[in-house]
Amino acid sequence: MKKKDLTKEKKILDATVEIIIADGAAAISTTKVANKVGISQSNIYLYFKDKRALLDGVYLREISRLGQTAGMKLVLDPNEDILTRCFMYLKSMYDFSLQNPHSLYVLEQIKLLSKDAADYLAQLVGPKNPMAELFTAGINSGVLRQIDRSLSMTVLFSVIEKHTENLQNGLYTEADVSFETVSRMIWAALTVVPYPENLLNK
């Protein structure tokens, strides 16, 4: 169970993601993943003890990717003012999604497969999450709408994911539906303050 060859582990995760994108998470099988990587099926079990562990691997990598997004540093900086942090969070997510057009979809697909979806989401939205504190602060400072955080998160993620999907499918271009348009909508849902025009080109 020692994972020496990190390259191989990465290849396996990549292949899994490819399959999710192409056929959905329900279509994942160790056979298909192994074929895609070009290794033997049983080899996968050296890197992941389970199919479950494989899915977890994909999920966690995607989550951590999301956490390492550039703008995140600013978002988590407690010295920055709340409104800016909130807006930058929105912008970071948007940028991240356009740069990793399949990330949110992959996350959703994996959640779909697990009944214990709540457990997973917990790692993202859960109480231990650094984001929780931002939300609390946001509400307390009168920026964010006073509503359960899960609903705000839902708006944020579902709109950005749908928008990304639309762009991928060529339904429209970013010229037609810009960041400003999308973020105004999300901002209206999440906050009770005017859209921060000044932050737009920051």
Add this chain to the structure above:
Amino acid sequence: MKKKDLTKEKKILDATVEIIIADGAAAISTTKVANKVGISQSNIYLYFKDKRALLDGVYLREISRLGQTAGMKLVLDPNEDILTRCFMYLKSMYDFSLQNPHSLYVLEQIKLLSKDAADYLAQLVGPKNPMAELFTAGINSGVLRQIDRSLSMTVLFSVIEKHTENLQNGLYTEADVSFETVSRMIWAALTVVPYPENLLNK
């Protein structure tokens, strides 16, 4: 493939829905469904030619349930003013979801299982849909936000679904998070006009 025993067909659909709720759409198998109904597995094929047809059956029943919601008549009435119609649409969906707490989840699960999700969604959001006209009118009359309809729909459905789920899971009660709270959030995202306070208790 004649379906005399409508009771049985209903039972099969019900069992399928139960499984989706309990374990997700990916967990559906004809065997499980049959066991739940208490019939032989092959019997299912007398009522549904395919597993696909079974899923379609579940999907369509849920969709039609949604379309028959009380408030829908008002929503589709072209003599009513646009703002009222939009608000009533939102309210109808909200009420429907609370009364059928699993409907939206079931619909989403089935959509996520099918790659041809677009085809399905089409029946709901598609151009032939009577809702499309409401949206166009809503935008033209300056009530709705000028943004691709799919994004507005996403906000509407995902928030209501999440809210319903939260209530189901006992995360909070309707006293904590009321229709007004939720609808204000959605309204802010969907429209560019003030929340119609007067329609609240209509």
Add this chain to the structure above:
Amino acid sequence: MKKKDLTKEKKILDATVEIIIADGAAAISTTKVANKVGISQSNIYLYFKDKRALLDGVYLREISRLGQTAGMKLVLDPNEDILTRCFMYLKSMYDFSLQNPHSLYVLEQIKLLSKDAADYLAQLVGPKNPMAELFTAGINSGVLRQIDRSLSMTVLFSVIEKHTENLQNGLYTEADVSFETVSRMIWAALTVVPYPENLLNK
């Protein structure tokens, strides 16, 4: 199990034959036959107690059709001279096959499905068969080759069947490969006497 409606029985047999021709005997199923006839599946069991009985029905009808061929009267007439009877048998089979291009194929396909093929063939070539006597006489009178009858029959049937199949498939036309050509070949295999030119246009 009373077979009142002879029309229906015929329709079932016809449908079965159609399926054999299209997809082979292995593809026969009561469902397919019933669908083709436009009756319910269980209805078939009123006319045939078994799938086996259905196949038998097809087989026997085809066999009896073969026995009722015009030229057969002459063949079985013991007053006619042996050489003529032999030639007419060959000609009868040839004509029959061209007029019923699927008959021999159907018979072969049904035999394929039964291990007890020998039992079936028996009805055709067996000792009780009137043809047996013709063969014995043919050999005794020095017309037919002294060889086990089954081998002669094999040449006769397999060549005619293949020829019919070739014509059906458009591999060549009767202008290219005439009765004379084919019958000369068969005649050479079956007999030890010259080809009866005079009987050709009889």
Add this chain to the structure above:
Amino acid sequence: MKKKDLTKEKKILDATVEIIIADGAAAISTTKVANKVGISQSNIYLYFKDKRALLDGVYLREISRLGQTAGMKLVLDPNEDILTRCFMYLKSMYDFSLQNPHSLYVLEQIKLLSKDAADYLAQLVGPKNPMAELFTAGINSGVLRQIDRSLSMTVLFSVIEKHTENLQNGLYTEADVSFETVSRMIWAALTVVPYPENLLNK
């Protein structure tokens, strides 16, 4: 799909052939084959990707066996005179069939099961087949009867197959019906020249 254990693959093919011989090709099922070999059913899919591939495997092995028959070298030698080559072909087939009493039957059964029989036959009788050239030469040199090759092949194969079957069934012995007897019959059907007595004991 790598096949290291050639023994196992062979065993599977052998079991399949046994079933064909006992019950006909239509009776083949992966379960039966697996049971006969004494392995789990799914194991078969490690050696053959398909049931189709399994049948192909049986077919091709039988075909190649046929091609490797001793006398074949002489048959294909273009320096040998045509009449000898033709006779040796006949003799090779005869010897092969008696030594592999089920080969021709197995081949026929598999062909009958496939609608695409033509494709299969092609490998045996097809235009790319070295035998095709022998036939053309045979006709041009005035040895073979001027008739479509498929008809000649039919006589050759069906008679030898039937003869082999008769011997197997104990209908008669080789003392009763010798190679000479059978080959004279086939020779008469295939050629327009006298039987080559001198080649008999070669």
Add this chain to the structure above:
DNA sequence: TATGAATGAGTGTTCATTCAT
């Protein structure tokens, strides 16, 4: 570290057959 071999449980689907109406 990697693989080929193996398997048992499970998949959706078709089938021949029976029976009450």
Add this chain to the structure above:
DNA sequence: AATGAATGAACACTCATTCAT
């Protein structure tokens, strides 16, 4: 005479997982 409903057995095929090498 005809049918809809029902079923158990069989089918080809896929899967996650294990193990010896």
